[in-house]
Amino acid sequence: MISWEFHSPVTNIADFGLARPAGADVFVSVKRDDLIHPFVSGNKWRKLKYAFQDLQASGKKEVVTFGGAWSNHLLATACAGAVHGVRSTGFVRGDEVVSNPVLNLCRVYGMELIYVDRTTYRDKKLLFDSYVRTHAKPEDVYFIDEGGYSAEATEGCAEIIGELDEQFDHIFCACGTGATLAGLSKGLLASGLSTRLHGVPVLAGGAFIQEAAQELVPGADFELHLDYHFGGYAKTKPELLNFIKRFVSATGILIEPVYTGKLFYAVYDLIGSGYFNPGSRILILHSGGLTGFMGQQKIL
Numbered sequence: 001m002i003s004w005e006f007h008s009p010v011t012n013i014a015d016f017g018l019a020r021p022a023g024a025d026v027f028v029s030v031k032r033d034d035l036i037h038p039f040v041s042g043n044k045w046r047k048l049k050y051a052f053q054d055l056q057a058s059g060k061k062e063v064v065t066f067g068g069a070w071s072n073h074l075l076a077t078a079c080a081g082a083v084h085g086v087r088s089t090g091f092v093r094g095d096e097v098v099s100n101p102v103l104n105l106c107r108v109y110g111m112e113l114i115y116v117d118r119t120t121y122r123d124k125k126l127l128f129d130s131y132v133r134t135h136a137k138p139e140d141v142y143f144i145d146e147g148g149y150s151a152e153a154t155e156g157c158a159e160i161i162g163e164l165d166e167q168f169d170h171i172f173c174a175c176g177t178g179a180t181l182a183g184l185s186k187g188l189l190a191s192g193l194s195t196r197l198h199g200v201p202v203l204a205g206g207a208f209i210q211e212a213a214q215e216l217v218p219g220a221d222f223e224l225h226l227d228y229h230f231g232g233y234a235k236t237k238p239e240l241l242n243f244i245k246r247f248v249s250a251t252g253i254l255i256e257p258v259y260t261g262k263l264f265y266a267v268y269d270l271i272g273s274g275y276f277n278p279g280s281r282i283l284i285l286h287s288g289g290l291t292g293f294m295g296q297q298k299i300l
């Protein structure tokens, strides 16, 4: 890469490129973290920045982390590891060896993949400890949780706020673990801005994000919009796919069905329902993850 100092640009989008929802005189901008790197994508780059700096400062040589078979985080870690000369090992949820474009790229970047059944996968500290115990050089190995969920992740994501040249009334992000949301809140709290922060969980039952984010950043302040998961993680509906096709073809900004499609749909829907005051300035964080399309070819 990819210096860890890159600042992603902000793109203004006139009206989502779609027929603007009635009464929606709001201004929408997109923070283009999707442009940071094709595979150390968006918020994964933000989340790995301080974890890798911590790893290297502590003299460790290998990172061990965790993810599902389509995990953007596994791929980001594999790629960042290759760039920084850090060996990577990924525990993959599901005990059948699978071959898909994301895991294949992980392998190409040199990540060693270990498949574990869903029950064993749940206790990541235990998996890590038993891996380290049989390792030739246990002191070399660094733990990064699933999705990069960590205090270091919030440091990296908080920097997004410092990169902004304009003030916004609202900032929106997609949520999986809540670390990105927590980091944005941290950045806003430090800045003293009155910007309202919003999270759109992409999985069903996303209310847990409230606590997950506040555990990383005590006092984190945001609103969750729980009704845009479209049936659950990586689930989709024709309405979502149609929105994505219209949005991408009209704006040239690629979004995908797992994270950013749901996020942009949520903002579009809230605009249409009159949620925002006229003249509101809204920033959407494009958190990358465009490999999310690789598993979706059939539905398109």
Ligand SMILES: *Cc1c(COP(=O)(O)O)cnc(C)c1O
Pocket: 041, 042, 043, 044, 072, 073, 147, 174, 175, 176, 177, 178, 179, 180, 181, 259, 260, 287, 288, 289, 290
């Ligand atoms: C992983 C991911 C997220 C989820 O971020 P969290 O910090 O886990 O909430 C959001 N968007 C994209 C594109 C992702 O890959």
